[in-house]
Amino acid sequence: MAMARFFTQFSLLLSSILVVLLPLTFSASDSEALLKLKKSLTNAGALDSWVPGSSPCNGPQGAWRGLVCQGSAVTGLRLEGMGLSGTIDVDALVGMPGLSTFSVENNSFTGVIPGINRLGALKVLSLSRNQFSGDIPSGYFVKMGSLKKVRLSYNKFTGEIPVSLARLPNLVGLHLQNNHFSGRIPSFDSPSLNSLNVSNNRLAGEIPSSLSKFSASSFVGNPDLCGEQVGFQCPSTPNNTSKNIIAALMVTLGAILFLMIIFFAIQWRTKKQEINLEVVQVQPCGSSNDAVEVPISMVAETEERTKSACSESDSNISNDGKPSVAELVMVNDEKGVFGLTDLMKASAEVLGNGPLGSSYRVRMANGVTVVVKRIRKMNALGSDAFDAEVKNLGTLRHPNILTPLAYHYRKEEKLIVYEYLSKGSLLYHLQGEGRESDGELDWPTRVKIVRGIAAGLEYLHGEFASRGVPHGNLKSSNVLLGPDYNPFLSDYGFYPLLDNGGLEGLFAYKTPEAMQKRTVSPKSDVYCLGIIILEMLTVQDGNGGTDIGRWVASAFSEGRQAELLDTKIKGCRNSVGSMEKLLRVGVLCTETSPEKRLGIKEAIKMIEDIHEFQIL
Secondary structure, eight states: OHHHHHHHHHHHHHHHHHHHHHHHHHHHHHHHHHHHHHHTEESOGGGTTOOTTSOTTTBTTBSOTTEEEETTEEEEEEOOSSOOEEOOOHHHHHTOTTOOEEEOOSSOOEESOOSGGGOTTOSEEEOOSSEEEEEOOTTTTTTOTTOOEEEOOSSEEEEOOOHHHHTOTTOOEEEOOSSEEEEOOOOOOOTTOOEEEOOSSEEEEEOOGGGTTSOGGGTTTOTEEEBGGGTBOOOOOOSSHHHHHHHHHHHHHHHHHHHHHHHHHHHHHHHHOOOOSSOOOBOOTTOSSOOBOOOGGGHHHHHHHHHTGGGGHHHHBOTTSSBOTTOOEESOOTTOOOOHHHHHHSEEEEEEEOSSEEEEEEEOTTSOEEEEEEEESOOSSOHHHHHHHHHHHHTOOOTTBOOOOEEEEOSSEEEEEEEOOTTOBHHHHHTTTTOSTTTOOOHHHHHHHHHHHHHHHHHHHHHTTTSSOSSOOOSGGGEEEOTTOOEEEOSOSOTTTOOHHHHTTSGGGGSHHHHHHSOOOHHHHHHHHHHHHHHHHBOOOSOSTTHHHHHHHHHHHTTOHHHHBOTTSTTOTTOHHHHHHHHHHHHHHTOSSTTTSOOHHHHHHHHHHHHTTOOO
């Protein structure tokens, strides 16, 4: 009996010893591997807490910096923004079998991609914002079937996107933007893939049908890509060589025929009439004296419309009986009064093309520089209703609203003229293109811009409270900056003017409720405000556009919100707490459900409260 009691007590004691020692054994194993990894790195001052003799997860000072632990086992390495460089000792990492997350984002590593693919249990791999370069082998990811998220963006990787990456069965997010990848995009097999960004590379060819659910923002910056997402139809591919030859001959013959037609047309027109290359004098129906001046881009159509002017008097003749085909209507004369002739005679520079049309910068003879927006699919209203609507926009006055100056109405397209602001758009600065000596957006300036955007949006919500969506097209490219970085909202109030095809180009129609139910509301503007806030605070390793909202929400659900903040923003060193508060506002504004989303007044109150804590 005594012997049995002895064995029982001995077993209990042994079990207790094992319970205490086993975690220490695992910690020692991880500690050895981590210290070996540290030796392979340079500029590793941020890892001063990694010292021999202490437990990586349960030391007296807490866990070593950059570790994610479960109990006493290391499950993740998040060595982000630490200025690290050197060689990543993958042999050391192999000695950590519990490792599921490895991130060295925003450091200074160079060279080809390291052999991280030896870590078959990894679920998250992030090498973004370093200087890695070279091709990634096609089969690099074959043995990494557990991977869910891969972030390789903002490096210098070249070659084709590895096919093995597209075959990962559990892939949820993939960010490859801002590299030098070339060739075709492989077809992705993972049905769980819900976040993708391959923008700003050198990719070419047709976007695979397996990626049809992703928006254009996932693919921009690859001029040789084609497909519905980027608005470029892919050329048809002949099945054999003979078809190629026939197609080439047809194209050649067509080109020759086209040139002949142009040649004879020029000859005929030269004999029939003299043409002024800048201005065509068109006699309105029923008049022999008054002529109107029309830009050269409108010549062909103006001539055609003149022939049938008497039968189309409603579209060509205004209420006072004067021709309106070339009329420029001033709705705001704060920058002076000018006409279409003044615009036509001035030199124009293309600023860009967007979903609604093109924008041009025009410097006129009187020294005034304006932006002319050429918009199609704005045919929801007739000329009188359109006139009343745009004139109403011309009466708006607010420190954060860019009021239109004039408009030109044609059935096929409309011109809307705004004042030109030399600092450009907020997007221009966030992308780093505006970082001249006085142009970088520091933390106080970003707070000022957010406050101004919210104030302007609140004003529009008061003025257009009865509309489906008051602004409708709020995004960083439509926030323009004045000389003192005061923000001005542009491209607002288009909702009642656009036909159904034009409405699709509004940013409000990229919100979750619009994508799912084809509905918009004032809360859609709030969602767009939230996207801008997230763009201004984060390292933007999301998809850009509305995809950044899903990316940030995913990070919040994983407890990684501290990693999102862009710590390179000037003046943010003592304002991390305020940045986190504003980030929270952005998250609340981008709630998927409009019912759970902040209202504009709630958002402004939270932004005002945050401002009080800034160290300016």
